[in-house]
Amino acid sequence: MPGKTQRISYLPSRKGSSYFKAPLISDVFPPRIWLLRKATGNRKFRERRVQPVAPWRRCTKGSRGGSGGRFLKKLNFTYRCNMGVKGLHSFVTNDCPGACTAANLKVVAEEHRSKYPGSTPVLVVDAMCCIRKWYTANSWVCGGQWREYLSVLDRFINTFKAAGIKLVFYFDGLVEPKKRSEWVRRRLDNGKEIAKIFRFIKTYKQQPGREMFFIPSGLATFARSALRTLGQETICSLREADYEVASYALHNNCMGILAEDTDYLIFDTAPYFSVKELHLDSLDTVMFSRQNLCSRLGLHPTDLPLLACILGTYIVPEKVMRRFRNQCVASYCAKSQGSNQRSSMILAVANYISSISRSYGSLIALAETLPLESDKSLLCSGIESYLLPGQQSPWLPCDFSHCSVASIEQEVPLCLDQEILQIAKEKFVRAESRAYAFMCSGEDECSNTLEDEDDTELPGQALIFLPARQHIYSLLLESAKDVNGTYPVVKEWFVYAGNSLKQPDLVQPKELPGGTPSLRSLWLSSGPETEKLRHWTFLACFQLQEIAEEIQALEASVAVVCCLLLYLFLQVDSLSLEDLNAFLAQTLCLEGKSAAQLANLQLDQVDSRGVQLGSLFIRGLALMIKANNTCGLPFKADDIMAWSVFDGNLFHMKYLQAHRGCSLHDLLEGNESWLAKFQDLMSLICKTCSARGRIIQSRQRLDSFVTERQGRGRGLSNIEPQSCIYSPRVPSPGFLPPVVTTIGQAFQGKR
Structure with missing residues (x-):
């Protein structure tokens, strides 16, 4: 249960009786969070010593309990939909047959038109009850099949459009304080089920069956963006979504509500139709009758x-x-x-x-x-x-x-600029940006993603992106600084290994290098100088402002990927040259591929680390969307969308190929036109990392193999992806950072 937020002032050292100061989490886990792990030789000692604050400490196997996926199937079947009245859905379906009647939405729409001549039938969709149903792709562990997901949404919309039905989509805008304990409970339960998924993958080298399905990272974020891209009216609620859905349906004379939440039986509103029972081809479904109940x-x-x-x-x-x-x-x-x-x-x-x-x-x-x-x-x-x-x-x-x-x-907003706050509110309601909720409450949250708590090499995804979030917070709360120029502390509810979520993490926003511009200058100004400022600010959020010219010279979607990869490789020391090869090859090979082509890709095995990297990339894209909105859209929204730059199946295929040592010819599918792009991007990333003391090393993790096509193609046969195009001086073999005695010392001067 979430409790009162507390700051921990001191934590006991493992040796002797000395103490070391533990400030806010942003100081405990600054950018190079892997250094302490390198510097500490004894893992058991390290874990015991920093356990109160170290999120990379992994839970023991005995802490997860249970076996199989039975509970997950029950827990995840309707996503948010079981937030309604306890036991009512089962009663209605099993003991009140008159309350469940067959309905055809085409017929309902015709009846609505007859009753209200000249009006267009409107169906209000509780989108959070639908996002799981929309994800029909067979592959779900590798990071998401985003072009396939977009095509499913397009078909969904066009089916209703052909029937003359207008759709209005609602998304949750907040987690009420009274619901936080339930939110926490679900996140902890989800963590146990994710652990089962990774145990299955590591045992069988395959994706689990659909009964263990877990939604890909960022699904709700990209669903909102996809619906807007497809021209749909998409609304983010300022209060409980089911309340706003019921209110909108009632006061706009809508033909009904499409959802899976028994609260819609309790509200005195428009008819409630089941999305779970919806057959899209015929638009047959079940209507829950309030009167019959x-x-x-x-x-x-x-x-x-x-x-x-x-x-x-x-x-x-x-x-x-x-x-x-x-x-x-x-x-x-x-x-x-x-x-x-x-x-x-x-x-x-x-x-x-x-x-x-x-x-x-x-x-x-x-x-x-x-x-x-x-x-x-x-x-x-x-x-x-x-x-x-x-x-x-x-x-x-x-x-x-x-x-x-x-x-x-109802919140007293932290942002004091009312004009900026009003703009943020309008964007929030249109589901363009979620900054308004943060500017009012000073709280941020993120749910579970597919990351393996037993993998001690990869830090928690929430912590990898913490430095970037701190910069984004400083932009959003720039007008909330006190007379001393101090930002209000941000409360974060982020899921990562070792975090019990009993209370939020306290995070201090951090100024951008060279100063933090105001939102007025980013949102309300125009002209070439403003565009330049927006790009600089975006890059500064990811500590890449020094290479602004090189980034702006790239194609927009490629620039986005390059920024994200640079950030990841500067933050996570365990990422290897093979990982970089896989990410870059995926980006280039995605060009021109249809949703059907991507869906038909066959993987001979699934690697648990590759699963984590796919999830990590998508989570990074979601953060880049937040940064892009905050900075006044230096990039077009479509350039950062998952379907523009990523496909889970394709990435996993490239990951397996790269870590098996296949030739660059095969990695780039024999397309010589991609070679120059690959080399330029590799050179930029390696050079930038090298300038900051980060040498990207080769580490092949899978058994090698020789492909039949190796050696074909002009100019590609002798180029191996293990060779970094930019070759800076490599440190001596025995190099290790100095052993530290406190967490703070591990990061002094390390940027």
Whole structure:
């Protein structure tokens, strides 16, 4: 459970009784986070000594518990969709057949047009309930099949367009403080399932079956961008997404809501259709009937919010009403029993509600049965959270104020420039940028990605990108500095190995080299100088401002990849020349390949480290989108999209080839026109890294093989990818950085 945020001032040293100071996490884990690991010879000693703060410390096998993927299948099947009322979906599908009726969305649309002549039927889509359904690609562990994903979305949209149905997509805009504990629980559970995935990959050298499916990193981020790219109205909610979806559907006279969340049965809004049961070819699905549910339970629609609260919601936790539910079951004597204990309990609670007067007084009496330590206003707040604008409830007084639905706008914003804040808000609502939520709350978050906690070579992805995030934070909070020029501390909820998420990490924003420009100069100005400033600022976020001219000379999408690879290879010492060859070859070979061609690529095996690198690259792209938006769009949005620069299958194929020592001819698929580009990019990256003391070494990790095509092609046969085009002086073989006694000393002067 998330607790009160604390700063740890001192941590005990492993040797003797001395102490070393542990400042904010941004000081504990600065850019070259691998140096301490090199300098410390005894791994066990290192882990014990820095365990309180070291995120690369790996959990033991015994800490993950369970076997197989059974729990993951249950947990991940509907993604956010089980955030609704506890047990209601099972009851509706198993014990209330009248509440589940077959529906054809084409027919529903025609009926809507007949009822409202001249209007276009609108279906509101809760996108977070759909992103898993949209990802139909067979490959999901290698980083994502993004062109295939884009084509699936295009087909989805065109199917509804052909039926004359307009789609409006909603995405979650925030995690409410009251939902943080549930968010944390899910992240920790997901971590256990990711560990199972990697155990499977390392054992069988193959991708697990679909029952262990885990969404690729960045799926929600790129889904928002994809829908905008495809011309769809895409909205990011300023409050709970299901509340805004229900409100939009009601007040815009929409034909229905497409989702998988039982909260839409509780809201008094437009009809609710199942995305899980949707057959896209025919547009057949299931409609959940609010009226039939009420008939089965003997309740009025205005009673449903109270039913939801007693069963358990995110406002009224399930455990708070457990004793009362048991009392209802004990006193419930009826012939109509449910198919299981949970269903019988729902019928018992409904029977109780129907037996009391529908009034505020009855609710007050019910609130008195709550445990002594519970907030007596929970039931009022829970019911009110289901009331859409203009609606009233007989269970609440007429003058009850609408205040319980959390909203970003309720925050006291950290950004003090109101014009900039308004621009950020408009971009946020249009799902162009999520900066507004951060500028209001000062909190940032990121969920799980496919990274192996047992891999001690690769640091946590969240920590690899920490220095870049610190610079982005300084841009967004530039107007929030105090009189001493100090930034407010940022609270980060980021998943990485060893982080229990009991409290947020405290991160200090860091000025850009040479000073941090204001958002006014980046967002509101124009002209050549402004464009130059935007590019410089973007590169400075990734500490690449010194090579601005070289980067700007590249094709935009290639420049994006080059920036990301430079950042990664400067941050992560264990990345090898083979890794760089694979990334560059993937970038060049992606050109001209269709979604179908990429989907048909066959991998003879799956390598766990290659899986992590694919996920790492995509996570980096997501951060570059954030930086690009913050800096005023120095790059076109499409240039940073995953489908423009990355394909998981293709990268993994290149990774396997590079680490088996195949020729450059085969790595570049025999295309000699890509050779010069490959050499130029390799030279730029190696030269830049060398200038900062980072020598990219060769380290082949897989068994070598000789391909049939080796030696073909003019000018390629004798070039091996193990040779760095730029060859700076290599340090002496015995070189190691000096042994340090504190974490802070490991990074002094290391940039």
